[in-house]
Amino acid sequence: MPTTTNRQWRLAARPQGAVKRTDWNFTQEAVGAPADGQALIKTLYLSLDPAMRGWMNEGKSYIAPVELGAVMRAGGIGKVIESKDPNFQPGDFVSATLNVQDYTVLPGKHLTKVDPRLAPLPVYLASLGMPGFTAYFGLLDIGKPQPGRTVLVSGAAGAVGTVVGQIAKIKGCRAVGIAGGADKCRYLTEQLGFDAAIDYKNTDVKKGLRDACPNGVDVYFDNVGGDILDIALTRLARGARVVICGAISQYNSAAPAKGPANYLSLLVNRASMTGMVVFDYAPRYGEAVREMGAWMKEGKLKSREHIVDGLETFPETLQMLFSGENMGKLVLKVASE
Amino acid sequence: MPTTTNRQWRLAARPQGAVKRTDWNFTQEAVGAPADGQALIKTLYLSLDPAMRGWMNEGKSYIAPVELGAVMRAGGIGKVIESKDPNFQPGDFVSATLNVQDYTVLPGKHLTKVDPRLAPLPVYLASLGMPGFTAYFGLLDIGKPQPGRTVLVSGAAGAVGTVVGQIAKIKGCRAVGIAGGADKCRYLTEQLGFDAAIDYKNTDVKKGLRDACPNGVDVYFDNVGGDILDIALTRLARGARVVICGAISQYNSAAPAKGPANYLSLLVNRASMTGMVVFDYAPRYGEAVREMGAWMKEGKLKSREHIVDGLETFPETLQMLFSGENMGKLVLKVASE
Numbered sequence: 001m002p003t004t005t006n007r008q009w010r011l012a013a014r015p016q017g018a019v020k021r022t023d024w025n026f027t028q029e030a031v032g033a034p035a036d037g038q039a040l041i042k043t044l045y046l047s048l049d050p051a052m053r054g055w056m057n058e059g060k061s062y063i064a065p066v067e068l069g070a071v072m073r074a075g076g077i078g079k080v081i082e083s084k085d086p087n088f089q090p091g092d093f094v095s096a097t098l099n100v101q102d103y104t105v106l107p108g109k110h111l112t113k114v115d116p117r118l119a120p121l122p123v124y125l126a127s128l129g130m131p132g133f134t135a136y137f138g139l140l141d142i143g144k145p146q147p148g149r150t151v152l153v154s155g156a157a158g159a160v161g162t163v164v165g166q167i168a169k170i171k172g173c174r175a176v177g178i179a180g181g182a183d184k185c186r187y188l189t190e191q192l193g194f195d196a197a198i199d200y201k202n203t204d205v206k207k208g209l210r211d212a213c214p215n216g217v218d219v220y221f222d223n224v225g226g227d228i229l230d231i232a233l234t235r236l237a238r239g240a241r242v243v244i245c246g247a248i249s250q251y252n253s254a255a256p257a258k259g260p261a262n263y264l265s266l267l268v269n270r271a272s273m274t275g276m277v278v279f280d281y282a283p284r285y286g287e288a289v290r291e292m293g294a295w296m297k298e299g300k301l302k303s304r305e306h307i308v309d310g311l312e313t314f315p316e317t318l319q320m321l322f323s324g325e326n327m328g329k330l331v332l333k334v335a336s337e
Numbered sequence: 338m339p340t341t342t343n344r345q346w347r348l349a350a351r352p353q354g355a356v357k358r359t360d361w362n363f364t365q366e367a368v369g370a371p372a373d374g375q376a377l378i379k380t381l382y383l384s385l386d387p388a389m390r391g392w393m394n395e396g397k398s399y400i401a402p403v404e405l406g407a408v409m410r411a412g413g414i415g416k417v418i419e420s421k422d423p424n425f426q427p428g429d430f431v432s433a434t435l436n437v438q439d440y441t442v443l444p445g446k447h448l449t450k451v452d453p454r455l456a457p458l459p460v461y462l463a464s465l466g467m468p469g470f471t472a473y474f475g476l477l478d479i480g481k482p483q484p485g486r487t488v489l490v491s492g493a494a495g496a497v498g499t500v501v502g503q504i505a506k507i508k509g510c511r512a513v514g515i516a517g518g519a520d521k522c523r524y525l526t527e528q529l530g531f532d533a534a535i536d537y538k539n540t541d542v543k544k545g546l547r548d549a550c551p552n553g554v555d556v557y558f559d560n561v562g563g564d565i566l567d568i569a570l571t572r573l574a575r576g577a578r579v580v581i582c583g584a585i586s587q588y589n590s591a592a593p594a595k596g597p598a599n600y601l602s603l604l605v606n607r608a609s610m611t612g613m614v615v616f617d618y619a620p621r622y623g624e625a626v627r628e629m630g631a632w633m634k635e636g637k638l639k640s641r642e643h644i645v646d647g648l649e650t651f652p653e654t655l656q657m658l659f660s661g662e663n664m665g666k667l668v669l670k671v672a673s674e
Contacts, residue, residue, distance in 0.1 A: 225601070247601055257601055258598065259567070259595065259598035260596040260597070261596035262594070263581070263594070264581070264584055265612075266610060267584075267614065268398050271611070272609050273603060273609065273610045274603065275609070276604065277604065277607055280607060
């Protein structure tokens with residue numbers, strides 16, 4: 001095949017606070033060729049996630065940091081261009097850690113085939129991908145929602161939150177979301193079936209929670225941390241379970257994270273707060289795809305992607321997550337299918 | 338019986354920050370007579386506990402606040418003086434919510450007999466009482482310690498902490514305590530069999546934890562909150578369980594409690610933090626008394642009481658809890674057996 005240029009976003013500096021354009025280098029190199037057992041993948045869609053902010057920091061976390069100078073880590077959906085692994089043929093669509101670039105060479109064992117006839121490809125980065133799995137296992141395995149009880153989720157209009165609320169409804173719960181802006185809140189209640197949505201940008205969250213969760217919160221799925229976590233803790237019902245999935249409000253902070261001052265509500269209410277990392281559930285992703293795929297087919301679960309076009313827009317597009325501009329799963333389109 | 342004077346400590350004001358002498362009134366009234374089904378109890382020993390500070394505040398908690406003007410709530414051991422309940426005879430020793438006074442009239446159903454031949458009476462306020470039950474159920478039911486793993490406890494030289502560490506050893510764990518002062522730390526390692534003790538008043542807790550818990554902390558039993566909770570969170574092992582039993586460092590603070598800024602360690606380590614209130618285990622207290630009584634008999638579990646004499650000393654004696662002056666269970670002796 002002819003030499004093709006591979007554009008790549010590399011980490012230039014470890015950001016202090018908010019990510020700046022100068023924390024990135026946009027570089028080019030020739031595309032490599034696959035060795036035996038490998039395949040060359042063309043990136044079609046990349047998943048942009050709050051967790052990426054954490055990968056940019058130095059130090060111990062649930063996954064190694066991205067090294068300075070390395071291509072930024074990202075999951076994505078791509079198309080096999082050339083394959084020296086007999087399990088993959090040119091034209092196959094795959095999900096993998098493609099990173100923020102046009103092309104990737106990866107061992108076949110790091111690829112998972114996805115079927116574009118079952119769902120549009122970007123859905124495999126949303127409800128049928130990591131955010132969906134995060135919602136599915138976090139809510140069902142740790143939150144353990146019971147019919148008739150109240151499930152509260154923050155970041156409710158995001159990729160994880162939209163799925164959490166919809167699964168809560170499927171399980172017979174009252175679903176309440178916290179999101180920023182009237183549009184997002186309307187979307188949650190009118191399109192996704194949430195029972196109530198609280199606009200944290202324009203209304204008093206404390207009062208909103210009192211009104212929307214008159215019997216307290218049995219399961220709180222936290223994507224944001226900060227003040228909203230603190231307020232939610234004041235509304236816990238007896239025996240509540242708090243799922244700590246993320247803390248997007250804190251990721252850009254140069255200061256230490258704000259701890260939940262109301263954590264003693266856990267004691268008063270005999271409640272628990274448990275952290276989860278979706279990768280632990282990798283052996284069970286298939287189970288999630290099957291069950292959520294069926295819900296999507298029945299129209300019970302909707303996936304919404306917010307697709308922005310162009311690899312060159314990566315730094316600005318990523319920033320949308322932290323300013324809350326996206327509604328649903330933020331996806332960067334790199335090339336057409 | 339002749340009229341006897343009942344001295345009582347009543348709550349005069351809701352304290353702001355540290356409790357002051359003016360938050361109390363020391364009053365006297367005549368002792369009442371028991372009606373049918375009731376008994377008159379003479380207070381012998383009162384349990385002084387960190388939780389009392391919380392009962393002095395207004396507002397929702399796991400138990401109603403003490404009303405202004407009311408006799409301060411306290412558990413204690415007393416002697417039946419007169420009984421109109423056929424289940425109790427004068428001379429019986431009982432455990433009950435006697436409150437901070439010389440005499441109490443209570444319905445028989447609120448009394449639990451204790452046997453002075455099995456253990457000295459103050460032990461029923463310590464290892465065979467609420468603090469012991471708190472340690473027993475908090476560690477075993479929520480902490481779920483596994484042999485060979487590390488159990489860390491703060492407030493380790495206190496009534497709950499001493500029992501937590503000893504049960505951890507009985508269960509085959511490495512027991513590490515955090516306590517204030519070299520004397521307390523020596524007591525933990527030399528007398529109670531803790532593997533290590535960290536003196537938070539005179540040494541660097543962070544370094545101490547690194548040295549004492551090289552494989553991380555599998556169970557952290559937190560009695561203190563504040564900075565120590567925050568440091569402990571940085572040392573959690575994968576899948577750790579944090580038991581939130583109390584937060585004595587925060588109880589006297591007029592400001593909102595300091596939240597654990599490192600709570601995202603729960604996420605990174607897939608750990609959980611769970612609140613517990615001992616009263617929930619009331620139906621199982623008997624089980625705890627039997628098992629802990631057997632351990633005491635075998636010499637595996639030691640109970641240590643710090644006994645201060647005189648009802649009139651109550652305000653100053655209570656204060657010892659917050660300045661960390663007591664070693665073992667703080668007990669106020671009100672009268673001789």
